[in-house]
Amino acid sequence: MGTLWHGGKIRTLINETDVEEAVYVRNGKVINVGDYDVLRRDFQETISEEINLQGATMYPGFVDSHLHMIGHGEKLLKLDVSEVSSIQELKSVLGSALESVSEGEWLLAEGFNENLYQEHTVPDRYILDEVSINHPIMITRVCRHALVTNSLGLQLAEVNGQTIDPPGGLIERDDKGIPTGYMHDQAQELIKILIPEEGFNYIEKALRTSLNDLFRNGYTGGHSEDLNYYGDARQTLETFYRVIDGEKTKFRANLLVHHEVADEIIELTDDRPSHPYVELGSIKIFTDGALGGRTALLSEAYSDDPSTNGMAIHTKEGLELIVKHARELKMPVAIHTIGDLSLEYAIDALEKYPVLPGKRDRLIHLQVTRKELLTRLQELPVVLDIQPRFVASDFPWVEERLGQKRLEDAFAWKTLLNHHLICAGGSDAPIEPINPLLGLHAAVTRRKPYENHKGYSEKEKLSLFEALQLFTKGSAQAIGREKERGIIAPGYTADFTVLTKDLFELSPDEWLNVTVEKTIVDNSVMYEK
Missing domain, CATH: 2.30.40.10 (Urease, subunit C, domain 1)
Structure with a gap:
């Protein structure tokens, strides 16, 4: 009936x-x-x-094309400092939180953003030592491509002036070569490995918390990457199966599979019947970091730091080998690429090892592009996975990173659509707010809510219809649905x-x-x- x-x-x-x-x-x-x-x-x-x-007004179900569902739940459960607007306020918030933390235990917080602080000061070991020298402290940056820790955290991790940067990672150092506590990308693992595991009761609680919030914000589905961050990829996947039971809880989850756990996850799912609401998506690969920490890989140096053009997580050849292995597993790939040089490396790999007929790869973020790269993208079966809200969050400071010349090809969503490229829309929660209306607002206005200006790179504004399609039709196209x-x-x-x-x-x-x-x-x- x-x-x-x-x-x-x-x-x-x-x-x-x-x-x-x-x-x-x-x-x-x-x-x-x-x-x-x-x-x-x-x-x-x-x-x-x-x-x-x-x-009321009914729309097709909104689907977030790129988020971290468990991470979003964690943000709701943990100390969130993403709205803190000064170093002094940060120290005060952390100090208050210490009152409920036993001496010697870790104080953990999520989402610092130095671009909100005066003089853009990063809260390094010296600042965090003012909060406590008796508790190890770890705060992830809002982009999740960096963290900061205090002196005790570095001591416990045995990170010192002689420690070598791990592949795909960077340890920030002062003028004397001493680590400052600011760790980028793979270097974060030197600290994260020390954090006591919460256990899968906590992971399940975080996922349920996330789902409740996703429903409250109107989402009927999401494409999420979570399987490589909680100690046991198989058990993480089983948690999704258990929580999204298809009876009491229905949510269309498409799970990206980090390349480091792809073999074991695919082997696990090969021997079991398909789940009506949880499916495996593409194999996830990171090629670079983020603009905020100057680790996004650019073809030219950063305008506000000519000493660097960012950092590659993998060599060009290493990336190609990962894509080749994904093809051996008969899987499409989803490649994190923020800088234009990392985008070039990704396109090279996709051209060298094409996806199987009838499937699409996806490229995630594309915050900096180049015109000749868009021409090459037009020849590929690929979906571009963009997060409109980053325009509201990253401008105007991103202008300092890139300079005026590169802004024409930065966060250029309308240009992507004008090149007839398929685009899907997400939030990248917990990095950005989950609310799709904030994503729609950023796509259409290219400014923060209630600001009174024409918008950053005004020519890249989308219509409301185009923005809604990102979160509906575009998300469906990203997974061939x-x-x-x-x-x-x-x-x-x-x-x-x-x-x-x-x-x-x-x-x-x-x-x-x-x-x-x-x-x-x-x-x-x-x-x-």
Whole structure:
């Protein structure tokens, strides 16, 4: 028996103007969309319930194309310092948190962002020692490509002036060659290995916390990368299977598989039946770091630090070998690439080892590109996985990193679409806020909410329709599901995001007052306000 949804607007997103009165659903699929009276007459014998939207607006289910679901839950559970705006405030927040930490135990915090502080001072060992010399401290940077620790943390990790930078990592040092406690990319593991494991009860709690928040924000699915960060990749995957049970909890999770655990994860899933809501996606590869820590790999030096052009996680040849192995596993790849040189290396690898026919690779972030690279991308079966919210967070300081000349090809979302490249939209939570309305706002305005200017790189603004497609059709295209997800039409899955108001009738700043009325997966209400 079926459900007739009506009483509000149905924004199918088939095109920018298509609005319908009602949608009829049976067995988790859209049967038809159209006038309420017509659908009620045509399907009267099989309609078992009618649900009135009470004037709200229904969209295809929003899907975050790039996030870290467990990491998002951890951020909600741990000390979050991403909104702290000064070193003094940071020391105060950490000092207060120490009151509940026994001496000798680690104080952990998430999300420092020195670009919010006066003079952009990184809270290194010397600053953290003012907070405590009796507790080891670790704070991850907002990008998660760096962390800081205090002197006790360095001492416990046996990191000193003689310690060699690990491959793909960088230990920041002072003028005397002494580590400052600021660790980039793979160097973070020297500290992280000391952190006591929370256990999988905690991991499960973090995932459930994350899912509840994703539902509250209107997400019906997400493409997440989590399987290589919690000690046991197999057990992490089993946690997803257990939590997203397909009965009480329905959420369409596509899990990227870090290349270091690809063999064991694929071997595990080869011998078990497919899960209706949890599936493996592409093999994840990191090629560089982030612009904030100057570890994104650029073809020319940073404008505000000519001594470096960033850092490659793998050599060009090493990256190609990883892609080659992914092809041996019959898998597409998802490559983290922020700088234009890392993008060039990624394209070289994809051209040398093409994906299997019918599948698509994806490239994640693409914050700095070059025109000739976009031409090469047009020849590849690839989806570009972008995070619009980074424009609001990273400007204007990113202008210092790149200089005016490179800004034309930086965070250039409209240019990507104008080159007829497929783009999907995500948040990269916990690095950025999970709220899709903030992502839509950033894509359309290219500024922070309520700021009064025309937006950074104004020509790269997207329309609301283009922005919504990133989180609907684009996310479906990223995993080859565009014939069953991403719009509201006959044959498509009954995954819907219902908002209290129609975004097309509001100004962008007014979107921030809109809330989620319902989140519906497989015609099951997972969240209701």
